[in-house]
Structures are given as C-alpha cells and as structure tokens.
Amino acid sequence: MIDSPTLPQGASNVTSSPSPLAGLRQRLSGRWLFATLLLAGGAVLSLLVLAPLYSLLSKSVENKDGDFVGLANFAHYLSSGGIESAFVNSLWVAALSTVIVVFLAFMAAWALTRTRLPLTGWVRGVLVLPILAPSLLPAISLVYLFGNQGVLKSWLFGAEIYGPIGIIMGSCFWTFPHALMILLTAMDNADGRHYEAATALKASPWRTFWTVTVPGARYGLVSAAFVVFTLVITDFGVPKVIGGQFDVLATDIYKQVIGQQRFEMGAVVSVLLLLPAMLAFVADRYVQRKQSASFTARSVPYKPSHNRRRDAFGALMLAPTVVFILTIIGMAVYASFVTFWPYNLELSLNNYQFGRMDGGGWGAYLNSLQMALGTMVLGTALVFFNAWLVERTPQPKLLTGVFQMLSLLPLAVPGLVLGLSYIFFFNHPDNPLNVIYGSLLILVLCTVSHFYAVSHLTAITALKQLDQEFEAVGESLKASRWRVLFTVTLPLCLPAILDVALYLFVNAMTTVSAVVFLYGHDTQLASVAVLAMDEAGDIAPAAAMAILITLTCAGAKLIQSGLRLWVDRSTRAWRQGAE
Amino acid sequence: MNQTTQGSRLEIQGVNKFFGDFCALENIDLTIEPGELVCFLGPSGCGKTTLLRIIAGLEQQSAGQLSQGDVDISLKPPRDRDFGIVFQSYALFPNMTVSDNIAYGLRSIGMAKARIRSRVDELLTVIGLEDHARKYPAQLSGGQQQRVALARALAPSPGLLLLDEPLSALDAQVRHHLRSEIRNLQKQLGVTTIMVTHDQEEALAMADRVVVMNNGVIEQVGTPLEIYQQPASAFVASFIGAMNFIDSAAVNGQRVRVGSRELELVRPMPESQDCVRLAIRPEDVHLLPAGDGDWEGQVESMDYLGAFIRTHIRLADLERLLVVDVDPRSARQLNLANGASVCLQLPSDALHCFAA
Structure with a gap:
C-alpha cells in the first residue's frame, strides 16, 4: 500500500536516475511522509472503532467463559422472546417517530424558506434549541407534564405516558433539529428560475409545491428520514427514563449488561441494534451518491413573494412545534426550581445542591466539562489533520478510500454499541491499552470516535472549497505543504474549525449512550448523573442537572458565535471585498 | 525594471503520460529556447495542460526526460525546480494582502526583510498596483488579480514562467489589454515562458512559437505566421482560423x-x-x-x-x-x-x- 506513493505509475521507465540521497530526502518530505501519516491516522481510527467492534462481534458468539458457541447466544435471545418485544418495539417506535419528525421538520423548513414570515431568525433559534439538551431532558419534562402527577395528565385520556407515547414524544423533541437542519440546507438553495418557470406555465401553488418544492428537497427528505430513524432506534436516554415496562433494544442492552452482568447477551443485542443502523447508513450513502448539485453558479436564489394566505399557513405549521419545544424546555426549567413537586411549589435552588444526591454531584459536572473540552481539542485537531491529509496532500487512491470508509463508519455505530465494544476491547486483560480503562482519557477517545464522522464531513467540505492549486503554487514558490497549511489553509478554515469544535463540545456534554458503560469511580459525568438521579427517584435534581448541561452548551454556543463573529469581522476585507 | 532574468532553455525528450490505459501524451519532443514565449494550443483534452504540469513537476511523466539549462529535472519535485506558475484561477491566497502574496515565495527562500520589501515594491510598480499593496485579492478586479498572480510568480526571478490559461477568466476587453502587457513584461524580463491556451487568437497574438497539440501528440510547431499560412496537417488547418x-x-x-x-x-x-x-x-x-x-x-x-x-x-x-x-x-x-x-x-x- 505504501509502495505506490513513492514512484508514480510507470516512473520506473524514466531513464535518468537521481542520486540515492536526493531520493531519500524527496521521500521524507514528499509523498512517503504524507502517506505514512495518513496510514497512522487510519491505524488510530481502526484502534478506536474497528478493533472494539471486532471484540464485540466475537463476544456475541462466545459464552461466559470465552468459548466459541456459534449463534447459540442469538438462539437463546430469540427463544426468550427478545426479538418479538424489544426488536419489533424499537422498529415501530423509530419508524413512527421518523414519520412525525420528518413531516414536522419539512413543514417548518418550508415555512422558514418559502414564506415571508417575520422573526424567522428567532424561530430558527428556538427550533434548534433541543440540540443543546441531553436526550434525557425531554423525557424528564414529559414525566412532569403527563406523568402520574403531571399537570396535563388528563390530556392523554387515560393513556400512559410511560411507554411508546412518551418515547415517541421525547424522541421527536430531540431529533427534530437534526432533521430540520438537513432540510433547511436542502431547501435554502432553491433556484428561483424553477418557480418562475412553473408560474409561467400556469401551475397552481399546489402543483408547484408537488412538482418543484418537494422534488428539490427529496434527497434532504431521504437523508433526514435515515438520520432520525438511526438516532431514535439507537437512543437510550429517552426510553430509559420514560419507557416504563416497554422494552426497546437500547434499554435491553443496558439491562443485560448493567442489570444482569450478562455481557455476551449485551453483545448479542448490540449486534441486533447494529443491523438496522448499518442498513440505514448504507442506504443513505447510496442515495446521497446519486445526488448532484442542482444549484449551480447560474441559479438565481428564490425570493418568496408576498402572499398573506401562504404566510398564515406557514405560521400554522410552525406554531405547534415551537410551542411544543418551548413547553418541554420551560417545564424542565420550572421543575428544576420547584422545591417539592407537587406539594410545595415554592421556587428554590434546592435541586441544584447536587452534593446531597447520588450521581456524583458537582464533581460529575466538572468531569463532564473536562471531558467535553478534551474531546473538543483532541477531536478537532485529529479530525482536521486527517481531513487535510486526505484532501490536500498527494495520497494513493486506495489509502484515501479505506480512510474515508473508516471515518464514516462511526455514523453507523450506535453509542451504546460503541461503549460496550470499548469494555470488551479496552478492559481485556491482555490489551496493553487497558491502563486507560476507567480514566477520563477513554471517555474522551470514545466520544471523539462516536462523533468522528460528522466532524470529518464538515472538515472535508471546508477543505474541498479551497482553490485546488494552493499547494501547487506553494511548491512553485518553494514553500512546503506545512507552510501552506499554517499560513493559508488553517486561517481559511477557521469558521469550519469553530463549527467542529462546538459540535464536539456539545455532543460530549450531552451524550449518555456511549459513556454510560465507561465512566469510572472518579470519572462520573453530568449526563450520567442525570440518569442516576432519575433512577434513584430524584427527578427534580435530575431536571436541574439536565438544565445545567443545556445552559453550559448554550454558553458554549454563545462563545462560539462570538468567536465566529470576530473572525468574520476581522476577515471581512478578504472574504467579500470592501469596495 | 532594472533587473533582467536570464531565461533558461528547456528540453523535453520522449515524454509519455498514461492515465491507466488512456494515453494523454505520446512521445513529446520539444526544445524551448531561452527567453522564448511558447504557446501550447489545442482543444480541451489534447494534453496541453498535462504537459505543462509535467514541466512543473506537479504531474509525473510515465516515460521521458526533461532538462532545464544543464540540469536534468525529470525526477525533481516541483520545489526543487526553477519556475513560477500562474493558474487560471490565479490561486491567490485570499487571506493575505497583495504585498504578502507577492512576498510569499521570497520568504520561502529566506530573503532579508529589507530586500523583500524593495523587491515587492519593484514588482508592484511593474504591474502598476502600487496603490493597492495593502488590499486583499477579493478587493481587486479580475485583471488586477491576474497581475498580482503574475507578480507573485515572477518575484523569485524564476528561469521559467508557466501560464495555465491565464486570461480565460477575464472579460474580452481586459483580456486584450493584458495580452500585450504580459508580452511586453515577458520580453523585458527575458524569462522563458510557456503559456497554455485554447484561444487561437491569443496564441497567434502573443507567441514567438506555437505548439499545436491534438490527442496527446504535437501536430505542428512554428511561428504564428507559419502555423497560419503553412498548416502541417488538416487538423491544424481547420483548428487555426x-x-x-x-x-x-x-x-x-x-x-x-x-x-x-x-x-x-x-x-x-x-x-x-x-x-x-x-x-x-x-x-x-x-x-x-x-x-x-x-x-x-x-x-x-x-x-x-x-x-x-x-x-x-x-x-x-x-x-x-x-x-x-x-x-x-x-x-x-x-x-x-x-x-x-x-x-x-x-x-x-x-x-x-x-x-x-
């Protein structure tokens, strides 16, 4: 694999021969060095994703003592009825949530891009708020709203919130922004010419909607559907808090591993969870490959015309979602300040005195902060360096292909599955790396791997947008690729770097699924503390901690926005030209 | 400009280039004399840009030799060759001012600060952008950007200047004006120059000699007059005029x-x-x-x-x-x-x- 970069194809035919020393120097500074670096990057990713997954797969076909038993574990799970209950439950809950979220998100995206409603900036802000909260927050909030002592219990007409209804409502809350952002991207760049053509051909608004708007967003719709489905089916926080007796795969893994210490059965369920996630991933990749840019340099951006009725319809479509999101967050905030629900509704800060409860208290919060900062710094550096190697240095095709696959793989691996894989791999007595087990470092590494794929795609997109000839110009001006990297590439990618950093920080703060298996005695995390307090019946402090996490993420977002604004200001001159 | 660069002689012998099974260049032999301006002219896909990139070392030939002056450069990486290059997109560094762009290559070779400053000023005068030194590329017009790219490539006084469709991104009027400007500057400096273009008018107007290429082979090499009046093949006859x-x-x-x-x-x-x-x-x-x-x-x-x-x-x-x-x-x-x-x-x- 490393042979190809040294001498390009057919170069052996070249008759002149360089001195051996010059050749060596050329290899060290040129293709060899970069290929070796990318190979190292690939090795690190393999160690962090591929090797643990392999441990998990092999664990699923072993018994407790580590002997190979073939598919016996799967047969056992099947006969215990796990397939009928958890697997089927997971599928239909995820499918129904997907339908609801994609519909609402599409209507919201339509209203935000195709009407002239005022305050759309604020509405967008509200609609993406859930991304800053851990997925446990909507579940806790729903307990307060519709639970046994909930304020709106009567609205359910006797139905139980603990079960599929709660899971679906909670899932819809936290996956909504993911779908919305994909659809907004798909619909923001509409070509106004298509709409003008439809009008000129006397198409009704209804027909225009179905023949122009929907087809233009179809890849976004498909992508959003796959993303939401995967997020819901692999989520553990919502069903854990509000699922009650309703089994889904994600909670089943947790029960098998934490409750019953049956690791091999946990591995079996993980493999079952991996299947639909992998399938969705492959299907999404397949669809995306068919997508070609319909918005070209010749397109004219679409500007919605004045239309009262359409604006009113848009507002009608947005209102329920906005109200739902604000209610969920408002309820959690309120509950976190109520002294003793529902008997003493006086507001106090009692629930924020985490020292008095289980779950690790303020220490857990500080651990989370450290972990998130570590993930942010290490992850951003790793992601950008590897993406730079892939995109801006000469690499053999095979190597970049393998690396691309490796870096997208985490997208298909549910957090719980990754976390469990880490136990099997890093806690193995024969693994020299087991010293990091139980440390903050393993939490950082696991989280970086968990969220690697999206960060990688962002970095690749940013690097692709730069002029392809920068490095060639640098070479002709006797500047190394490194100098071009630091003086040109990095400054130009600063906005994308800030985006990736925030993405990693927020996800590290809010994630539960991967880390719930990995934290040690000294490395309790805030998001896990929410879970622990909820399990112990301290729901109000759990709400308080969830709010604290959300506030921290909001703070990070504010800082990041400030930095971006500063970058934009200080680089305005070279970005758009002042004249 | 008080300093004239001695352009170097370039010799290309038996160069072939394959992309998989596709033969992009077949047995190219060509000698370019010092101080000459040579245009590679041909329809898209004829191999002219590939040949230019091989001369720059950005692409490696499958077989054949290149020498510049007395030096065999066949296997040298671009950084060890002696050339300046201007791309169709200019590839100006958008985060640097005009001065910093021009100084980029001078800093690479560790030139003293004072000398860099005087060299940059000198080049700014040559391209007539003295008043725009502190501006960023995005604040300049296309023609001005083109001149900055040219100055950046010329700053380290290379023996060879490579121009890859340098004018095709510009309006017709600016293009005509820059044509003669580049030609005059090139003559003044005496730098050996290769320009790739698909625009025959541009090639005929600027070049000392034109190399007409088609399907990876050289169809004819000659002065603009020869190419027009004595086309060596039916392809050249139909492609030119x-x-x-x-x-x-x-x-x-x-x-x-x-x-x-x-x-x-x-x-x-x-x-x-x-x-x-x-x-x-x-x-x-x-x-x-x-x-x-x-x-x-x-x-x-x-x-x-x-x-x-x-x-x-x-x-x-x-x-x-x-x-x-x-x-x-x-x-x-x-x-x-x-x-x-x-x-x-x-x-x-x-x-x-x-x-x-």
Missing part, C-alpha cells in the same frame, strides 16, 4: 480534379494518393463579377461580421457551400446579395493539399 475543405481526385503530382475542372497546385501533394483534400482560407478566394470567369456560383447567405462579410456560395461542382470572406467595399462593387450570381477563382498559391 477558418478553412474550406474540398475533396478532390489527384490527376498527377501537380494537378487535381474538382468536379469537372482541373486545378494546378504550387505546393507539393501528399505522395501516392488518389484522393486529396484541398483547403483554402475564406479570405484567399477571389470573387469576380458574374460573367468575368468560368466558375460561377450563387450566393446562399451573407453574415455581416463588421470588418468583413462572410459569404456562403453554392457551386455546381461542390456538395458543400464555399465560405468566402469579402470586405464591404468589394461586396458593393460585386453587387453581392442573397441569390446573386458571382464568379470565383481559387489561386494556386493559396491552395493547401492534405491527405484525404
């Missing part, structure tokens, strides 16, 4: 038959051919008033192109319409109009003859 082609039968070494008449050739005919393709440029056809000659045709259509009128004439002996360029005054004298009859002559010394 406009050309009428007439299929005809060879009678003997000096005569060919077109329809019912025989024409005398001045130029030699391709050997041992029964059929040949005669070629004549539209401006070389003589038109005479109807009745003044024995070869008569009808005007089918006329396109007014400003300085001349492109006339399409139907001849009884020919399948295809003959294209003739006439200046407006002659057109008036001949009473040219759609459907009018006219007589014509094909002067022997303007007739080219290619293998069919």
Whole structure:
C-alpha cells in the first residue's frame, strides 16, 4: 500500500536516475511522509472503532467463559422472546417517530424558506434549541407534564405516558433539529428560475409545491428520514427514563449488561441494534451518491413573494412545534426550581445542591466539562489533520478510500454499541491499552470516535472549497505543504474549525449512550448523573442537572458565535471585498 | 525594471503520460529556447495542460526526460525546480494582502526583510498596483488579480514562467489589454515562458512559437505566421482560423480534379494518393463579377461580421457551400446579395493539399 506513493505509475521507465540521497530526502518530505501519516491516522481510527467492534462481534458468539458457541447466544435471545418485544418495539417506535419528525421538520423548513414570515431568525433559534439538551431532558419534562402527577395528565385520556407515547414524544423533541437542519440546507438553495418557470406555465401553488418544492428537497427528505430513524432506534436516554415496562433494544442492552452482568447477551443485542443502523447508513450513502448539485453558479436564489394566505399557513405549521419545544424546555426549567413537586411549589435552588444526591454531584459536572473540552481539542485537531491529509496532500487512491470508509463508519455505530465494544476491547486483560480503562482519557477517545464522522464531513467540505492549486503554487514558490497549511489553509478554515469544535463540545456534554458503560469511580459525568438521579427517584435534581448541561452548551454556543463573529469581522476585507 | 532574468532553455525528450490505459501524451519532443514565449494550443483534452504540469513537476511523466539549462529535472519535485506558475484561477491566497502574496515565495527562500520589501515594491510598480499593496485579492478586479498572480510568480526571478490559461477568466476587453502587457513584461524580463491556451487568437497574438497539440501528440510547431499560412496537417488547418475543405481526385503530382475542372497546385501533394483534400482560407478566394470567369456560383447567405462579410456560395461542382470572406467595399462593387450570381477563382498559391 505504501509502495505506490513513492514512484508514480510507470516512473520506473524514466531513464535518468537521481542520486540515492536526493531520493531519500524527496521521500521524507514528499509523498512517503504524507502517506505514512495518513496510514497512522487510519491505524488510530481502526484502534478506536474497528478493533472494539471486532471484540464485540466475537463476544456475541462466545459464552461466559470465552468459548466459541456459534449463534447459540442469538438462539437463546430469540427463544426468550427478545426479538418479538424489544426488536419489533424499537422498529415501530423509530419508524413512527421518523414519520412525525420528518413531516414536522419539512413543514417548518418550508415555512422558514418559502414564506415571508417575520422573526424567522428567532424561530430558527428556538427550533434548534433541543440540540443543546441531553436526550434525557425531554423525557424528564414529559414525566412532569403527563406523568402520574403531571399537570396535563388528563390530556392523554387515560393513556400512559410511560411507554411508546412518551418515547415517541421525547424522541421527536430531540431529533427534530437534526432533521430540520438537513432540510433547511436542502431547501435554502432553491433556484428561483424553477418557480418562475412553473408560474409561467400556469401551475397552481399546489402543483408547484408537488412538482418543484418537494422534488428539490427529496434527497434532504431521504437523508433526514435515515438520520432520525438511526438516532431514535439507537437512543437510550429517552426510553430509559420514560419507557416504563416497554422494552426497546437500547434499554435491553443496558439491562443485560448493567442489570444482569450478562455481557455476551449485551453483545448479542448490540449486534441486533447494529443491523438496522448499518442498513440505514448504507442506504443513505447510496442515495446521497446519486445526488448532484442542482444549484449551480447560474441559479438565481428564490425570493418568496408576498402572499398573506401562504404566510398564515406557514405560521400554522410552525406554531405547534415551537410551542411544543418551548413547553418541554420551560417545564424542565420550572421543575428544576420547584422545591417539592407537587406539594410545595415554592421556587428554590434546592435541586441544584447536587452534593446531597447520588450521581456524583458537582464533581460529575466538572468531569463532564473536562471531558467535553478534551474531546473538543483532541477531536478537532485529529479530525482536521486527517481531513487535510486526505484532501490536500498527494495520497494513493486506495489509502484515501479505506480512510474515508473508516471515518464514516462511526455514523453507523450506535453509542451504546460503541461503549460496550470499548469494555470488551479496552478492559481485556491482555490489551496493553487497558491502563486507560476507567480514566477520563477513554471517555474522551470514545466520544471523539462516536462523533468522528460528522466532524470529518464538515472538515472535508471546508477543505474541498479551497482553490485546488494552493499547494501547487506553494511548491512553485518553494514553500512546503506545512507552510501552506499554517499560513493559508488553517486561517481559511477557521469558521469550519469553530463549527467542529462546538459540535464536539456539545455532543460530549450531552451524550449518555456511549459513556454510560465507561465512566469510572472518579470519572462520573453530568449526563450520567442525570440518569442516576432519575433512577434513584430524584427527578427534580435530575431536571436541574439536565438544565445545567443545556445552559453550559448554550454558553458554549454563545462563545462560539462570538468567536465566529470576530473572525468574520476581522476577515471581512478578504472574504467579500470592501469596495 | 532594472533587473533582467536570464531565461533558461528547456528540453523535453520522449515524454509519455498514461492515465491507466488512456494515453494523454505520446512521445513529446520539444526544445524551448531561452527567453522564448511558447504557446501550447489545442482543444480541451489534447494534453496541453498535462504537459505543462509535467514541466512543473506537479504531474509525473510515465516515460521521458526533461532538462532545464544543464540540469536534468525529470525526477525533481516541483520545489526543487526553477519556475513560477500562474493558474487560471490565479490561486491567490485570499487571506493575505497583495504585498504578502507577492512576498510569499521570497520568504520561502529566506530573503532579508529589507530586500523583500524593495523587491515587492519593484514588482508592484511593474504591474502598476502600487496603490493597492495593502488590499486583499477579493478587493481587486479580475485583471488586477491576474497581475498580482503574475507578480507573485515572477518575484523569485524564476528561469521559467508557466501560464495555465491565464486570461480565460477575464472579460474580452481586459483580456486584450493584458495580452500585450504580459508580452511586453515577458520580453523585458527575458524569462522563458510557456503559456497554455485554447484561444487561437491569443496564441497567434502573443507567441514567438506555437505548439499545436491534438490527442496527446504535437501536430505542428512554428511561428504564428507559419502555423497560419503553412498548416502541417488538416487538423491544424481547420483548428487555426477558418478553412474550406474540398475533396478532390489527384490527376498527377501537380494537378487535381474538382468536379469537372482541373486545378494546378504550387505546393507539393501528399505522395501516392488518389484522393486529396484541398483547403483554402475564406479570405484567399477571389470573387469576380458574374460573367468575368468560368466558375460561377450563387450566393446562399451573407453574415455581416463588421470588418468583413462572410459569404456562403453554392457551386455546381461542390456538395458543400464555399465560405468566402469579402470586405464591404468589394461586396458593393460585386453587387453581392442573397441569390446573386458571382464568379470565383481559387489561386494556386493559396491552395493547401492534405491527405484525404
């Protein structure tokens, strides 16, 4: 694999021969060095994703003592009825949530891009708020709203919130922004010419909607559907808090591993969870490959015309979602300040005195902060360096292909599955790396791997947008690729770097699924503390901690926005030209 | 500019380039003399840009040798070669000012700060952008950006300047102006220059010699005049300027038959051919008033192109319409109009003859 970069194809035919020393120097500074670096990057990713997954797969076909038993574990799970209950439950809950979220998100995206409603900036802000909260927050909030002592219990007409209804409502809350952002991207760049053509051909608004708007967003719709489905089916926080007796795969893994210490059965369920996630991933990749840019340099951006009725319809479509999101967050905030629900509704800060409860208290919060900062710094550096190697240095095709696959793989691996894989791999007595087990470092590494794929795609997109000839110009001006990297590439990618950093920080703060298996005695995390307090019946402090996490993420977002604004200001001159 | 760079001589021998099974360049031999401006001209996909990138070391040849001056550069990475390059996109560093862009290559070689400053000032004067030193590329017009890219490439005084479609991103007017500006600067500096272009007018106007390429091979190397007046192949004849082609039968070494008449050739005919393709440029056809000659045709259509009128004439002996360029005054004298009859002559010394 490393042979190809040294001498390009057919170069052996070249008759002149360089001195051996010059050749060596050329290899060290040129293709060899970069290929070796990318190979190292690939090795690190393999160690962090591929090797643990392999441990998990092999664990699923072993018994407790580590002997190979073939598919016996799967047969056992099947006969215990796990397939009928958890697997089927997971599928239909995820499918129904997907339908609801994609519909609402599409209507919201339509209203935000195709009407002239005022305050759309604020509405967008509200609609993406859930991304800053851990997925446990909507579940806790729903307990307060519709639970046994909930304020709106009567609205359910006797139905139980603990079960599929709660899971679906909670899932819809936290996956909504993911779908919305994909659809907004798909619909923001509409070509106004298509709409003008439809009008000129006397198409009704209804027909225009179905023949122009929907087809233009179809890849976004498909992508959003796959993303939401995967997020819901692999989520553990919502069903854990509000699922009650309703089994889904994600909670089943947790029960098998934490409750019953049956690791091999946990591995079996993980493999079952991996299947639909992998399938969705492959299907999404397949669809995306068919997508070609319909918005070209010749397109004219679409500007919605004045239309009262359409604006009113848009507002009608947005209102329920906005109200739902604000209610969920408002309820959690309120509950976190109520002294003793529902008997003493006086507001106090009692629930924020985490020292008095289980779950690790303020220490857990500080651990989370450290972990998130570590993930942010290490992850951003790793992601950008590897993406730079892939995109801006000469690499053999095979190597970049393998690396691309490796870096997208985490997208298909549910957090719980990754976390469990880490136990099997890093806690193995024969693994020299087991010293990091139980440390903050393993939490950082696991989280970086968990969220690697999206960060990688962002970095690749940013690097692709730069002029392809920068490095060639640098070479002709006797500047190394490194100098071009630091003086040109990095400054130009600063906005994308800030985006990736925030993405990693927020996800590290809010994630539960991967880390719930990995934290040690000294490395309790805030998001896990929410879970622990909820399990112990301290729901109000759990709400308080969830709010604290959300506030921290909001703070990070504010800082990041400030930095971006500063970058934009200080680089305005070279970005758009002042004249 | 007080300093003249001594341009270097470039020798290309037997260069081949394959992309998989596709042969992008086949046995290219070419010598470029010091101080020369040579244009690589050809349709897209003819291999001209690949050849330029091989000269720069950005692409590695599959076989063959290159030497610059006395140095064999066949295997050298771009950084160890001596050239400056300007791309079609300019690839100016958008986060650096005009001065910093120009100084970039000087900083690479560790030139003293004071010398960098004076060299940058000198180049700014040359390109006439003294007042824009502190601006960023995005604040400049396309033509100004192009000049900055040129100054950046020239700053380290390279022996060889490579221009990859440097003018094609510009408006027609700016393009014409920059053409002569680049040419003058190049002459003044004496830097050996290779320019890749698909615009024949640009190549003819600027180059000392033009290298016409097609399908990975060199079709012809020559001065603009040679290329235009003595095209070496039917491809060159049709690619450069406009050309009428007439299929005809060879009678003997000096005569060919077109329809019912025989024409005398001045130029030699391709050997041992029964059929040949005669070629004549539209401006070389003589038109005479109807009745003044024995070869008569009808005007089918006329396109007014400003300085001349492109006339399409139907001849009884020919399948295809003959294209003739006439200046407006002659057109008036001949009473040219759609459907009018006219007589014509094909002067022997303007007739080219290619293998069919």
